[in-house]
Amino acid sequence: KNSDFSNLYTRSVQIKDSYGNIDITSNSFSSPVQKQNYILEHVVIGSCPNADIKINNNHFSNIPYQNADFGISAISGFGLGKSGGSVTVENNIIDYAGRNNSGKHRLYAIDFYDDCDNLKISRNILKNVMWGGIRFNGTSENVEISGNKIQVRNPDDTGTITSSTTQRNKIFKNISIINNEIFSLKPLNIAILLQNQYKDCCVENVLVENNTLIDS
Numbered sequence: 001k002n003s004d005f006s007n008l009y010t011r012s013v014q015i016k017d018s019y020g021n022i023d024i025t026s027n028s029f030s031s032p033v034q035k036q037n038y039i040l041e042h043v044v045i046g047s048c049p050n051a052d053i054k055i056n057n058n059h060f061s062n063i064p065y066q067n068a069d070f071g072i073s074a075i076s077g078f079g080l081g082k083s084g085g086s087v088t089v090e091n092n093i094i095d096y097a098g099r100n101n102s103g104k105h106r107l108y109a110i111d112f113y114d115d116c117d118n119l120k121i122s123r124n125i126l127k128n129v130m131w132g133g134i135r136f137n138g139t140s141e142n143v144e145i146s147g148n149k150i151q152v153r154n155p156d157d158t159g160t161i162t163s164s165t166t167q168r169n170k171i172f173k174n175i176s177i178i179n180n181e182i183f184s185l186k187p188l189n190i191a192i193l194l195q196n197q198y199k200d201c202c203v204e205n206v207l208v209e210n211n212t213l214i215d216s
Helices: none
Strands: 011-016 021-025 040-048 053-054 059-061 074-078 086-092 094-095 108-112 120-122 126-128 135-136 141-146 147-150 159-162 169-180 181-184 193-194 202-209 212-214
Touching: 021 040, 040 053, 053 074, 074 086, 074 094, 135 141, 159 169, 193 202
Parallel strands: 011 040, 021 053, 040 074, 053 086, 059 094, 074 108, 086 120, 094 126, 108 135, 120 141, 126 147, 135 159, 141 169, 147 181, 159 193, 169 202, 181 212
Antiparallel strands: none
16 A cells, blocks of 8 residues: 555566455556566466455556557456455556567556456546557456546557457356447557357356447
8 A cells, every 4th residue: 555666677566376355555656668578567466366356546657658569567467356256446547558469478458367257447547558458358257347438549459448258268247348438549449349259158248338439
């Protein structure tokens, strides 16, 4: 809480293989323009399936950059929200974030992958997104993405809000993407993309409603 992380080298906060309550609240994070393209994330939480995780009211303000090869992810996580665990990401401000696939690991401004369930991502402000706003690849169930305001400066190759199933997913259900605003500063931006590529994965109860999409 109430900490200042500046001059990012690789990662500011990394928590793995933990449980209980994890709160990252009211902090400031910043990064200069970077010259490497693999490990550049402010907050990483992984393999904590039973933890109750809250990442709220933080400010991620990076020095403006033009090359998404060397972009910074604000928040990323994997293997979360199982067996009673949950993840809440609310009321954060993120300015200049997102890294493309030129390096070994692309990551969106907010990126949960490799099977994260029970996600709530709401009321965040994302400005100057350089490669993807919110991704939740490999998710099975229970996701709410609501009330976020996202400004895209450099469109990615999939969608500003996106998820893809993986071969091990048996279900993709209870997904709500509502009341978000996506404003693109460049053409050829895809606003929302959800894709299931496997016939044995059951899709049900997916709601995309009341979103405002400008110049996508």
